[in-house]
Amino acid sequence: MNTVWIILASILPVAIVGFAMYKMISKFLENENMRREIEVRKVSNSQIMPQRLASYERMALFLERIKPTGLARRYTPQSSAKNYESILIQAIQAEWEHNLSQQIYVNPETWKLIYSAKNATQNFIRQCASDLGEDATAEQLQEYIITKSISENSPSNAALLKLQVDIQGNL
Numbered sequence: 001m002n003t004v005w006i007i008l009a010s011i012l013p014v015a016i017v018g019f020a021m022y023k024m025i026s027k028f029l030e031n032e033n034m035r036r037e038i039e040v041r042k043v044s045n046s047q048i049m050p051q052r053l054a055s056y057e058r059m060a061l062f063l064e065r066i067k068p069t070g071l072a073r074r075y076t077p078q079s080s081a082k083n084y085e086s087i088l089i090q091a092i093q094a095e096w097e098h099n100l101s102q103q104i105y106v107n108p109e110t111w112k113l114i115y116s117a118k119n120a121t122q123n124f125i126r127q128c129a130s131d132l133g134e135d136a137t138a139e140q141l142q143e144y145i146i147t148k149s150i151s152e153n154s155p156s157n158a159a160l161l162k163l164q165v166d167i168q169g170n171l
Contacts, residue, residue, distance in 0.1 A: 048105075053167070055105035059114055060163050062099045063156040066092050066121045068128075068149035077138030084138035085129040088145075089122050107166050113159040120155030124148075 064070065075091060077084050096118050103111045128145045129136070136144075 052105040055102040056163055056167055058099055058102055059106060059110075060160060062095055063114065063117060063160050063163070065095055066118060067154045067156050068121060068124055068145050069154075071121075071125075072142045072145040072149075077142045079138055081129050081132055081136035081138055081141035082134070084141050085125055088125050092118060092122055092125075107162075110159070110162045110166055113162050117155045117159040124155065 065074075071088055071091065075084070075087055078087065106114070125145065128148055129141055132141055132144055
């Protein structure tokens with residue numbers, strides 16, 4: 001029986017020291033992994049953040065460019081309202097396709113809002129053309145788009161606000 005106590009008395013301190021060492025090494029390795037992850041994030045953020053900011057700037061510019069008032073003023077009315085409607089919708093689509101790659105850097109919820117704003121703007125232009133009818137001229141459509149868009153809230157405004165919120169949250 002004395003031998004069992006002697007063996008236990010010898011093994012117990014070794015086990016306690018071994019367990020304490022294991023915990024210390026484990027905690028050290030855990031802290032080291034966290035430190036490495038933080039460093040990787042820092043490097044990643046320092047490289048990605050400028051691209052992300054540029055992407056948000058481009059999307060803000062896109063949303064400003066597709067606002068009906070500015071869009072109608074930028075393109076001179078030509079021939080019929082139907083032709084002018086087509087020109088404006090093609091302009092929006094061209095802007096969209098030019099900026100499509102920016103979705104990589106933009107928050108997915110914000111991207112959905114931007115996409116919805118694009119579609120809503122195209123639908124707004126179609127509705128304006130429909131309100132005027134087939135016999136309308138391009139000048140009449142331009143004037144109607146400007147007048148109606150001044151009195152209504154632009155579809156781009158909600159998406160622009162979301163872009164601003166995203167940027168403020170990341171700075």
